[in-house]
Amino acid sequence: MQLPHRLILVTPTELVDEYDNPTPALDYGPAAPRRTVWGLLQPTASAETAEPGRVPVTKSWRLFTVQPIATRERVEWNGRVLEIDGEPARTKPH
Numbered sequence: 001m002q003l004p005h006r007l008i009l010v011t012p013t014e015l016v017d018e019y020d021n022p023t024p025a026l027d028y029g030p031a032a033p034r035r036t037v038w039g040l041l042q043p044t045a046s047a048e049t050a051e052p053g054r055v056p057v058t059k060s061w062r063l064f065t066v067q068p069i070a071t072r073e074r075v076e077w078n079g080r081v082l083e084i085d086g087e088p089a090r091t092k093p094h
């Protein structure tokens with residue numbers, strides 16, 4: 001499988017409250033760790049049918065990578081920020 005898309009995965013840092021307790025809030029800002037991976041990103045659903053000559057609005061994407069991705073990570077690609085929806089499926093090569 002060819003992996004033509006260069007993606008940046010953002011791993012959030014957990015925020016703490018004023019008493020140094022972890023909170024459910026996550027920070028995806030510039031201080032969050034980032035790593036570059038190669039993948040195949042494909043649109044899977046559109047929010048509406050595109051009229052002739054117009055680009056459809058993509059609602060969801062499917063991503064294939066060799067490296068594992070965590071549920072809380074975000075994907076930055078081509079000026080877009082994509083969130084992982086649910087637990088990523090994992091398969092092993094035959």
